[in-house]
Amino acid sequence: MSSDVLNGTARILRRLGGAVTGGISRLGFAARFLVAIVWHSPQAFRRFRLTMREIYFSGVLSLVIILLSGLFVGMVLSLQGYETLKRYGADEQLGILVALSLVRELGPVMAGLLFASRAGSAITAEIGLMKTTEQLSAMEMMAVDPLARVIAPRFWGGVISMPLLAALFSAFGIFGGYLVGVRLIGIDNGAFWGQMQAAVDFWPDITDGIIKSLVFGVAVSLIAVFEGYDAKPTAEGVSAATTRTVVISSLAILALDFVMTVFMFRAGNV
Amino acid sequence: MLAVPNASSSNLLTETCHLDPAAAAIELDDVSFAYDRRPVLQGITMKVPPGKIVAIMGGSGCGKTTILRLIGGQIKPHSGKVLVAGQSVPDLEPEALYALRRKCGMLFQFGALFTDMSVFENIAFPMREHTQLPQELIRDLVLMKLHAVGLRGAADLMPAELSGGMARRVALARAIALDPMLVMYDEPFAGLDPISLGVVGQLIRRLNDALGTTSVVVTHDVYESLKIVDYLYFVSEGRIVAQGTPDAVRESKDAFVRQFVDGEADGPVPFHYPAQSYRKDLFADVQ
Amino acid sequence: MNRSAIDLWVGIFVAIGLGAVLFLALKVGNLLTLDRTAGYRLEASFDNIGGLKLRAPVKAAGVVVGRVEYVRLNPKTYEALVTMRIENQYEFTRDTIASINTSGLLGEVYIGLDAGGDTVMLKDGQRIAKTQSAMVMEKLISQFLFDKAAESGGGGGKK
Numbered sequence: 001m002s003s004d005v006l007n008g009t010a011r012i013l014r015r016l017g018g019a020v021t022g023g024i025s026r027l028g029f030a031a032r033f034l035v036a037i038v039w040h041s042p043q044a045f046r047r048f049r050l051t052m053r054e055i056y057f058s059g060v061l062s063l064v065i066i067l068l069s070g071l072f073v074g075m076v077l078s079l080q081g082y083e084t085l086k087r088y089g090a091d092e093q094l095g096i097l098v099a100l101s102l103v104r105e106l107g108p109v110m111a112g113l114l115f116a117s118r119a120g121s122a123i124t125a126e127i128g129l130m131k132t133t134e135q136l137s138a139m140e141m142m143a144v145d146p147l148a149r150v151i152a153p154r155f156w157g158g159v160i161s162m163p164l165l166a167a168l169f170s171a172f173g174i175f176g177g178y179l180v181g182v183r184l185i186g187i188d189n190g191a192f193w194g195q196m197q198a199a200v201d202f203w204p205d206i207t208d209g210i211i212k213s214l215v216f217g218v219a220v221s222l223i224a225v226f227e228g229y230d231a232k233p234t235a236e237g238v239s240a241a242t243t244r245t246v247v248i249s250s251l252a253i254l255a256l257d258f259v260m261t262v263f264m265f266r267a268g269n270v
Numbered sequence: 271m272l273a274v275p276n277a278s279s280s281n282l283l284t285e286t287c288h289l290d291p292a293a294a295a296i297e298l299d300d301v302s303f304a305y306d307r308r309p310v311l312q313g314i315t316m317k318v319p320p321g322k323i324v325a326i327m328g329g330s331g332c333g334k335t336t337i338l339r340l341i342g343g344q345i346k347p348h349s350g351k352v353l354v355a356g357q358s359v360p361d362l363e364p365e366a367l368y369a370l371r372r373k374c375g376m377l378f379q380f381g382a383l384f385t386d387m388s389v390f391e392n393i394a395f396p397m398r399e400h401t402q403l404p405q406e407l408i409r410d411l412v413l414m415k416l417h418a419v420g421l422r423g424a425a426d427l428m429p430a431e432l433s434g435g436m437a438r439r440v441a442l443a444r445a446i447a448l449d450p451m452l453v454m455y456d457e458p459f460a461g462l463d464p465i466s467l468g469v470v471g472q473l474i475r476r477l478n479d480a481l482g483t484t485s486v487v488v489t490h491d492v493y494e495s496l497k498i499v500d501y502l503y504f505v506s507e508g509r510i511v512a513q514g515t516p517d518a519v520r521e522s523k524d525a526f527v528r529q530f531v532d533g534e535a536d537g538p539v540p541f542h543y544p545a546q547s548y549r550k551d552l553f554a555d556v557q
Numbered sequence: 558m559n560r561s562a563i564d565l566w567v568g569i570f571v572a573i574g575l576g577a578v579l580f581l582a583l584k585v586g587n588l589l590t591l592d593r594t595a596g597y598r599l600e601a602s603f604d605n606i607g608g609l610k611l612r613a614p615v616k617a618a619g620v621v622v623g624r625v626e627y628v629r630l631n632p633k634t635y636e637a638l639v640t641m642r643i644e645n646q647y648e649f650t651r652d653t654i655a656s657i658n659t660s661g662l663l664g665e666v667y668i669g670l671d672a673g674g675d676t677v678m679l680k681d682g683q684r685i686a687k688t689q690s691a692m693v694m695e696k697l698i699s700q701f702l703f704d705k706a707a708e709s710g711g712g713g714g715k716k
Contacts, residue, residue: 049560056563060570089661103581134382141342143371144399164574171577193584198614198621202582210578 030226037155037225040148044156050149054157058119062165065114070102070169073110074176077101082185094187095196098177103200103209104265107170109257112216115158115165116249120224123154124245127228128238136229151229155221162217163210170209208264215256220249295320296341296452296484301350303336310336311508314350318501323478323485325495327530328505329539334488337505338454341486342376343367354452372400375445375483379457381437383429389416389440390425396447415443418480419473435466439473446477452484453477459491467491471498492531496520504530506539596623596642597681601655601668606637607691608666609657615641617670622647625668641668649685650675656689666691 044051081097127150130136136146174196181187200206224245231241296318303311310333318324326334339345340352346360353359354370362370383392393412397403403411416422419439429437438458445453458470475498478485489495495502496516504512504527512519512527519527529537545551606628615623623643631638643649652673659666670685679685 052567053563055567055570059574060566063570130385133380133385134378135384137344138376138378138382138384140344141371141374141376142396142399143368144396149399161570164571164577167574167577167581171580174581197584201612206578206581209581 029230030222033226033229034222036147037152037222040145041152041156043148044152050153051156051160054153055161058115058123058154058157059161059165062115062118062161063168065118066111066165066169067172069110069114070107070172071176073106073169074098074102074173074178075180077106077173078177078180078185082181082187091187092191093195094181095177095192095194096199098181099174099196099200100205102170102173102177103205105257105261107173108166108209108212108216109253111166111169111213112162112220112253113250114169115162115216116220116224116253117246119158119161120220120245120249121242123158123221123224124228124231124242125238127151127154127225128231128233128241131229131231132233132235132238151225155225158221158224159214159217162220163213166209166213166216204264208260211264212257212260215260216253219252219256223249223252295353295355296486297351297353298337298340299351299353301340301347301352303333303340303345303347309508311340311347314505314508314510316503316510316513318484318486320484321478321482322500323474323487323498325487325489325499325502326505327490327492327495327502329490329530333508334505335456338376338456338486338488341452341454342371342374372448373451375448375450375453377438377441377445377453377455377458379460380434381429381441383432383437383441383444385429387429388425389421389427389429389432392429392440393444393447396444400448411447415447416440418446418477419443420469433466435462435469438462438466438470442470442473442477446481446483449481450483452486455485455487455489457489458487459489459494467494470494474498492533511538596644598626599623599641599643599649599679599683599685601639601641601685601688602631602634602636603639603655603657603688604636604690605657605693606639606666607657607693608659609639609668609691610666613665614667615643615670616667617647617649617672622670639668648678651677651679651683652687653679653685654687654689655685657691659691 077098078094081101082091082094085091085093085097127136130150136150139146139149178192182189182192227241227245227248231237296316298314298316301311301314302309314337316324316326326337328334336345340347341354341359343359343362351358355373357366357370359367359370383389384395387395390412393415394408397408397411401408413422413425416425419442421436421439421443424432424436424440429440432440442458455474458474459467462470471494474485474487477483487495487499496519499516501515502513502519503510506526512522512524514522519531522528522531526538528534529539535541609625609628611625611628613625614621615625623641625639626642627640629638630636649670650673652675654671654673656669656671657666658669
């Protein structure tokens with residue numbers, strides 16, 4: 001009996017070790033993949049049409065979900081925040097609460113998560129399907145490098161779209177906060193915007209948000225194209241890859257957000 | 271990784287006529303290849319004379335598609351030589367491999383058309399990528415290729431709107447878009463209705479003769495192959511077990527060829543997957 | 558999706574995206590309203606600056622006239638030396654009092670300037686002579702308790 005337990009434990013440890021080394025080697029492969037994409041990127045910019053098409057499919061088609069989500073998040077923030085601030089007589093700070101929360105954190109992070117699930121999974125599925133139906137092989141045999149023609153434009157399309165989507169999320173969120181705070185609850189309009197303007201600095205608050213969204217853009221786009229390119233060329237393989245894109249992108253966004261926040265806002269206060 | 275070529279160095283119209291008689295030949299010499307530890311091909315030796323159609327036949331999973339990938343340079347053999355037009359494919363620099371592939375066309379199983387582009391754009395793709403031809407000329411060339419396969423009226427359809435046979439023909443038109451010196455067909459007859467089978471077979475023969483190309487057809491359709499090819503190779507479990515002209519194959523007494531051509535269930539390729547004796551299996555104790 | 562439609566939509570997307578960034582920078586943030594380089598410097602010494610932070614506002618009569626630019630400790634007198642940058646359009650008399658205030662009970666800390674009646678104005682780099690330090694909560698409470706104790710102790714030592 002005890003030898004069974006030992007065997008079971010050994011098996012679990014072996015699987016764990018295998019998963020960890022497998023994960024690390026995939027990380028290394030993904031890093032090399034990123035270098036390869038950047039190396040093959042000149043064509044994506046010389047023939048900007050290709051990248052523009054991808055900006056359309058990842059950015060423009062995500063607009064609806066981003067704008068609506070931003071609006072609702074801003075409205076809820078305003079509603080919830082007001083209750084708490086009122087208790088300390090600080091309800092005029094509502095504008096600051098909504099603006100800083102969105103611009104520093106919620107804008108980039110939520111836009112990143114939404115982008116990963118909508119556009120990231122679509123990119124993975126598309127590339128995975130192209131791999132399954134041998135379209136990528138066909139391109140290779142026609143002496144067209146799929147990295148330059150298919151992968152790089154999708155990568156840069158995502159990287160360019162992300163900061164714009166994050167800014168739109170924050171902007172619409174603040175507008176939603178204004179709608180609830182000023183129009184619905186009745187906070188003074190001047191106080192709302194004035195306090196906000198005094199407390200939100202372009203540097204570092206807004207620029208930090210932009211940097212975050214750029215980093216998220218790179219991470220999500222890289223994961224999306226990598227998982228698609230690496231997917232097993234079967235129906236289950238593509239489906240698994242799509243799921244992995246969403247899960248790993250989300251985790252990456254949250255982890256990177258933590259790391260960046262520590263660096264950005266630790267040094268912000270005297 | 272492939273390098274991006276200098277597209278302006280090509281001239282589509284003059285390149286096609288310059289065919290060194292020995293240039294389009296393919297030679298495989300004692301080639302071996304294995305996936306991880308599993309040997310896929312062993313000791314393959316075959317010759318494809320220029321301008322001829324050669325069929326590589328065999329059951330599923332015997333390594334036929336691997337041979338095509340070796341010829342196309344997608345994979346490298348573990349031993350042996352792969353020569354296309356006198357050049358050793360595995361040793362080519364990326365630029366040279368690139369240049370070689372521009373002179374080859376490949377028809378993938380089920381077509382592998384680019385689903386986000388129309389039929390017209392699919393065929394125009396290699397022209398747009400590799401030449402600087404003006405749009406009007408490309409348009410004419412695309413329509414000519416479509417006319418050759420009988421689908422000129424379908425130029426604006428999307429691949430999703432095509433039937434299997436039509437998709438195959440469009441892919442064929444795309445494979446010959448740049449008038450290649452070598453065309454490779456991966457299971458061109460798979461899953462087609464009898465009429466489409468006949469059409470595709472006829473097109474392979476006619477285009478081969480009209481363009482003066484060399485063709486390699488990987489298939490397991492015996493009937494169509496015997497009608498159109500010049501020579502056949504039979505592959506089983508990674509080795510060449512038989513070869514000959516269509517007439518020789520029809521007359522052959524070789525057991526493998528006979529099983530393949532006549533479609534016998536059992537023969538040199540066994541019916542039963544390897545297992546222990548039937549009696550032992552039935553009477554084994556259930557744990 | 559034909560090319561011109563894609564061009565149009567991508568153009569719109571980028572335009573509104575940049576518009577959002579601009580909105581955030583100008584309406585939400587204070588990119589233009591805060592002109593940090595134009596202005597002259599004034600210095601002031603405090604025993605205790607409390608919760609005063611960098612870039613805290615400097616207000617006179619409640620109007621923001623400048624920002625705190627630099628804070629350091631004077632190693633000889635162990636007083637806090639604050640450098641403020643005041644907008645050029647505002648001038649203050651030599652006998653101005655600088656005090657550290659809190660807006661509301663838990664609000665932000667700022668420097669308040671009360672101008673006096675002197676005819677001479679402070680110039681760039683000069684120091685405000687009269688200052689009032691921040692009220693530190695602990696000192697206030699202990700002061701209050703001390704006063705209270707002194708009161709009741711003087712009254713008879715009951716309780």
